[in-house]
Every structure is written in C-alpha cells, then in structure tokens.
Amino acid sequence: MAFGALVFGYFSTAHSLANVIAKVDPATAYAIAPGNGVIAAKYAQEAFTIAPTMEANSKPADLARRALLADPTAVEALTVLGFQAQLRGEVARADRIFSYSTALSRRELRPRIWAIEKAVDRGDVADALRNYDIALRTSNSAAGDLYPTLAAALSEPRIRADLLTILAKDPVWGDGFLAYAATSGVEPEGAVALFREGRKVGLEVGEDLGSALVNVLVSQNKFENAWAYYKSFHPRAQRNRSRDPGFAMQANDRAAFDWRVGHDARLGAAILRDGKGGLLDFSVPPSTGGQLVSQTQLLPAGKYRLVGRSRGLDQPRTSRPYWVLTCSDGREMGRFSMPNSDERGGRFAGQFTVAQDCDAQTLSLVARASDDIMGVTGQILQAQLLPVQLPEGSQP
Incomplete structure (x- = not known):
C-alpha cells in the first residue's frame, strides 16, 4: 500500500x-x-x-x-x-x-x-x-x-x-x-x-x-x-475665426481645432481655470524656446486680425514670445511679437494674410530663448483671430 x-x-x-x-x-x-x-x-x-x-x-x-x-x-x-x-x-x-x-x-x-x-x-x-x-x-x-x-x-x-x-x-x-x-x-x-x-x-x-x-x-x-x-x-464652431478666445475649455483630450499646448514639457505651458473662464500660463526656462500653444485653422483666403490680452509678460524686445500663422505646407502667413503686459493694458494685436492656395493653417504662440535668469513667464488671458471687415466691393 x-x-x-x-x-x-x-x-x-x-x-x-x-x-x-x-x-x-x-x-x-x-x-x-x-x-x-x-x-x-x-x-x-x-x-x-x-x-x-x-x-x-x-x-x-x-x-x-x-x-x-x-x-x-x-x-x-x-x-x-x-x-x-x-x-x-x-x-x-x-x-x-x-x-x-x-x-x-x-x-x-x-x-x-x-x-x-x-x-x-x-x-x-x-x-x-x-x-x-x-x-x-x-x-x-x-x-x-x-x-x-x-x-x-x-x-x-x-x-x-x-x-x-x-x-x-x-x-x-x-x-x-x-x-x-x-x-x-x-x-x-x-x-x-x-x-x-x-x-x-x-x-x-x-x-x-x-x-x-x-x-x-x-x-x-x-x-x-x-x-x-x-x-x-461643436456645432457653433466657425471656420473663419479661431475658437475658444478665453481659454475656457477644460479638457485633457483636445482636437487640433482647439487650443493645444506644445509637447515640450520644459516650456511649462498649461491652460488653467480662471474664474468662469481660463488662461494660458507659461514659464519658460532661460535659453529655451519653442511652441507654447497652437490651434489648427481652415481660414478662407483674406486678411485676419489677432487680438488679445496678456498679463505678467516683461521681457526685452528680442526675447518676447511671438504669434505666427503657418500654412500646412510650411509657408508663413505672418508673425508679430507680443508687447510687454505693461503696455496698452496688456492688449496686443497683429495682422495676417491668408493666400488663396493655403487651405489649412496653424496659429501658434512661440517662445524665444531668453538670457534672463528667471526665463520668460506670463499669461495669455484672451486671444482670438478674426476676419478683417473690408469696405463693400473691396478685395482681400
């Protein structure tokens, strides 16, 4: 057994x-x-x-x-x-x-x-x-x-x-x-x-x-x-202007037609809640530059004006961030540098011209490298790209 x-x-x-x-x-x-x-x-x-x-x-x-x-x-x-x-x-x-x-x-x-x-x-x-x-x-x-x-x-x-x-x-x-x-x-x-x-x-x-x-x-x-x-x-979205001018959208997953911060974590860009709306906050280390935020556009050919307001930006002219509108084929449709926030109450404006043969564009805010030991910091409270209203009968 x-x-x-x-x-x-x-x-x-x-x-x-x-x-x-x-x-x-x-x-x-x-x-x-x-x-x-x-x-x-x-x-x-x-x-x-x-x-x-x-x-x-x-x-x-x-x-x-x-x-x-x-x-x-x-x-x-x-x-x-x-x-x-x-x-x-x-x-x-x-x-x-x-x-x-x-x-x-x-x-x-x-x-x-x-x-x-x-x-x-x-x-x-x-x-x-x-x-x-x-x-x-x-x-x-x-x-x-x-x-x-x-x-x-x-x-x-x-x-x-x-x-x-x-x-x-x-x-x-x-x-x-x-x-x-x-x-x-x-x-x-x-x-x-x-x-x-x-x-x-x-x-x-x-x-x-x-x-x-x-x-x-x-x-x-x-x-x-x-x-x-x-x-x-997004039934209210319009293709002849940018969307979400007050950065009010609070979502982790955004479409290309929404504001999206850049992928470089060193730039410290983020869309934050501010009261009932929002803002773009950025803190860029010294000697570092790159895209802070962008939004894809499908603008018809013509002239457009970007208007907005900033807070906390104080940099020499050569190291201020700039807005640029770029065609999908890489051509620039224009750019302009941000003024410091103590000028004109922080308000800024610039103009772009979209060519007839440019069907898609990207509007971006780009940080320039700064020698300042504190780097570049600031906030964008509003930003909207709008068509320029032309006199009747004129051509864009």
Missing part, C-alpha cells in the same frame, strides 16, 4: 509539474507526461510554429495524432493538422478539421479565424462578425490580429450596421475597438461613419475619442472631413 501510494504520488506530482511547465516549455512537459493529450497538443503546435511543414509523417503531425488519441478534444492538435491540410491543398479536409475544432472550443483563435474567413468567402457578414465577437471575447491575443481587419472594413455600410448591433450589447471588447478605430488611422472615414450612425442608436462615444479621430484626419491632411466631424460635436 505504501509503495502504491508512493507511485501514485509520483505520477500525480509529475502530471501537475508538466501542466505548469507546458506553458513555457512544452517539449520538457511532454517528456515528463507523454500520455497527456493537452500537453502533446501544445508540443505539436510549438513544433509546427518553429518549422511549419505539410508532411503527414512529420514530427508535428505525429505529436498531434498522439495528442488526439489521448484526448480527442485537444483542439491545438486539430489546428496543426488543419493547417497542414491547407498547406497540402486539401481544402475539404482542412474545412472538416477546423469545423470540428470550432465546435469543440470557442477559445482556440486560429480555427476561429478560419471560420471568419469562410464566412467572408460566403459573403455572410453576420456570421463573420459573430465569429469576430466570439474570438474577441475568448482570446486575449485576438485584438492584435482582428482589430486592424475589422477597422479596415468600416467603410462598408452593411458591416457597420451589423457591427453596431453587436456593440449595442456592450461586449467586453467594445470600448477597446472603438478606441482603436478612433486612433489607429486605419480607416478614419469609416470610423466617423460608425460613430455618427452609432449616435443615432444610442452608442455613446466619448469626446476624447471624437477629438482623437479629428486629429487623425488632420494628420492625414483630410481637413474637410476633420472639420465636418468636429462640427458634429
């Missing part, structure tokens, strides 16, 4: 150890427990991944058959045999194997991808998306494989309609996919259509994702599409 207990304990311990090792070293696990079908299947899949082969008498095929003899539900072994059949051109056999695999398990990703492909070949959008849903629900690695393909398909109205039906059920992968569609740049126009249509059926898409999608469109120079979508959640 003692000897039997010892033998039983050995095999029990070896089996448990093999299951643990199989996650990182299937070959060693198989050596410890060669009769375990699940471990044999993992080893077969590893061997096939390292050296894919179509041969029916190859090591991966032999391991897969051994795994299925020990455990007919070892789906990883079926995956190996299915791919080998595909490589040999045995389509019907591969279809039977993968069909059996998907019936056995919802968690095996590769057979699920096969099911998606077969549904696409049949033109069965609903079944393809059903398998997408299953794969994304059950596999941690599915998103990396399936999000790009699903996002690329958003240009198709039928796919968007069926996908919205699934998203309405709030699947665990839904938020992740919406974020991917908004930020990846794979098919931004399709993402815009999905978000617009989703809004009609109650799909809530945060303004942060809306802003991210606008920025993707701007980065791809799709300015008209970006503006049209921006207007859908």
Whole structure:
C-alpha cells in the first residue's frame, strides 16, 4: 500500500509539474507526461510554429495524432493538422478539421479565424462578425490580429450596421475597438461613419475619442472631413475665426481645432481655470524656446486680425514670445511679437494674410530663448483671430 501510494504520488506530482511547465516549455512537459493529450497538443503546435511543414509523417503531425488519441478534444492538435491540410491543398479536409475544432472550443483563435474567413468567402457578414465577437471575447491575443481587419472594413455600410448591433450589447471588447478605430488611422472615414450612425442608436462615444479621430484626419491632411466631424460635436464652431478666445475649455483630450499646448514639457505651458473662464500660463526656462500653444485653422483666403490680452509678460524686445500663422505646407502667413503686459493694458494685436492656395493653417504662440535668469513667464488671458471687415466691393 505504501509503495502504491508512493507511485501514485509520483505520477500525480509529475502530471501537475508538466501542466505548469507546458506553458513555457512544452517539449520538457511532454517528456515528463507523454500520455497527456493537452500537453502533446501544445508540443505539436510549438513544433509546427518553429518549422511549419505539410508532411503527414512529420514530427508535428505525429505529436498531434498522439495528442488526439489521448484526448480527442485537444483542439491545438486539430489546428496543426488543419493547417497542414491547407498547406497540402486539401481544402475539404482542412474545412472538416477546423469545423470540428470550432465546435469543440470557442477559445482556440486560429480555427476561429478560419471560420471568419469562410464566412467572408460566403459573403455572410453576420456570421463573420459573430465569429469576430466570439474570438474577441475568448482570446486575449485576438485584438492584435482582428482589430486592424475589422477597422479596415468600416467603410462598408452593411458591416457597420451589423457591427453596431453587436456593440449595442456592450461586449467586453467594445470600448477597446472603438478606441482603436478612433486612433489607429486605419480607416478614419469609416470610423466617423460608425460613430455618427452609432449616435443615432444610442452608442455613446466619448469626446476624447471624437477629438482623437479629428486629429487623425488632420494628420492625414483630410481637413474637410476633420472639420465636418468636429462640427458634429461643436456645432457653433466657425471656420473663419479661431475658437475658444478665453481659454475656457477644460479638457485633457483636445482636437487640433482647439487650443493645444506644445509637447515640450520644459516650456511649462498649461491652460488653467480662471474664474468662469481660463488662461494660458507659461514659464519658460532661460535659453529655451519653442511652441507654447497652437490651434489648427481652415481660414478662407483674406486678411485676419489677432487680438488679445496678456498679463505678467516683461521681457526685452528680442526675447518676447511671438504669434505666427503657418500654412500646412510650411509657408508663413505672418508673425508679430507680443508687447510687454505693461503696455496698452496688456492688449496686443497683429495682422495676417491668408493666400488663396493655403487651405489649412496653424496659429501658434512661440517662445524665444531668453538670457534672463528667471526665463520668460506670463499669461495669455484672451486671444482670438478674426476676419478683417473690408469696405463693400473691396478685395482681400
């Protein structure tokens, strides 16, 4: 009895150890427990991944058959045999194997991808998306494989309609996919259509994702599409002038058509709350310069005037920040330096001329490097770019 207990304990311990090792070293696990079908299947899949082969008498095929003899539900072994059949051109056999695999398990990703492909070949959008849903629900690695393909398909109205039906059920992968569609740049126009249509059926898409999608469109120079979508959640915005003159918007995620501080953390620029409105506060170290804040514009050709008010700026003329309007192709449409805040009550004004062949521009406040030991500090309380009103009949 003692000897039997010892033998039983050995095999029990070896089996448990093999299951643990199989996650990182299937070959060693198989050596410890060669009769375990699940471990044999993992080893077969590893061997096939390292050296894919179509041969029916190859090591991966032999391991897969051994795994299925020990455990007919070892789906990883079926995956190996299915791919080998595909490589040999045995389509019907591969279809039977993968069909059996998907019936056995919802968690095996590769057979699920096969099911998606077969549904696409049949033109069965609903079944393809059903398998997408299953794969994304059950596999941690599915998103990396399936999000790009699903996002690329958003240009198709039928796919968007069926996908919205699934998203309405709030699947665990839904938020992740919406974020991917908004930020990846794979098919931004399709993402815009999905978000617009989703809004009609109650799909809530945060303004942060809306802003991210606008920025993707701007980065791809799709300015008209970006503006049209921006207007859908900022209906009062006008394209012939800048927006948010009092820096009142308090949001972490901003669209390119909003004020956005520069990316250089050394410049210490921030949009802060000030009473009911806001302000731009900046503190630039000595001998440092760069963009403090910017806003993308789609100004029609003509003359424009930038007006605003500052506080706390006190610098020599050569180290004062300046405003510049730059065309998307790099041409400057004008620039002017800020006066110190003790001049004219801190009010400033400057003029720009937008050329006929410049469809998109960026208005920026840029800090110049200063030799002052305190650097450059100040606040912009207001800033707005407006069209210059010309006499009737005159040309801009």
